Amino acid sequence: MHIITIACAPVALQFVFKTKESADAAWNAYANAAGEVTVTDDFGQIGIFKAEQIACRVIEDCDLSKRAHIERSLHQQRTQTEYQKAAEADPIIRAAMRGPAVLSPVPAMNGRFNS
Numbered sequence: 444m445h446i447i448t449i450a451c452a453p454v455a456l457q458f459v460f461k462t463k464e465s466a467d468a469a470w471n472a473y474a475n476a477a478g479e480v481t482v483t484d485d486f487g488q489i490g491i492f493k494a495e496q497i498a499c500r501v502i503e504d505c506d507l508s509k510r511a512h513i514e515r516s517l518h519q520q521r522t523q524t525e526y527q528k529a530a531e532a533d534p535i536i537r538a539a540m541r542g543p544a545v546l547s548p549v550p551a552m553n554g555r556f557n558s
Contacts (some may be wrong), residue, residue, distance in 0.1 A: 444505040449482065450498045458484035463504070470502050509556065 445466035447458045460466035465485055473480040484488045530536045
């Protein structure tokens with residue numbers, strides 16, 4: 444599956460295509476278009492734009508972008524794990540994680556102070 448995103452201020456619209464060929468055909472149809480541009484995706488969406496108002500456009504291969512999201516998430520998890528190890532090794536952070544030392548009298552069995 445492929446997605447073409449067209450940014451036309453103030454919105455960005457997405458068009459979804461089942462195959463690379465249909466996405467490429469739509470992409471190339473308005474690559475150098477002038478005047479009005481019509482985009483029709485494989486799921487019934489139709490967009491009509493003025494070519495001069497299109498700020499940018501992006502074509503995305505969903506299978507590849509899925510892999511990119513996974514790789515970003517794995518990187519984030521590795522970074523978090525490395526951070527936690529570094530924090531546990533740092534004496535100041537380790538002391539702060541234990542919390543402040545609190546001195547309190549030893550209560551009797553019922554939780555009240557002996558009088």
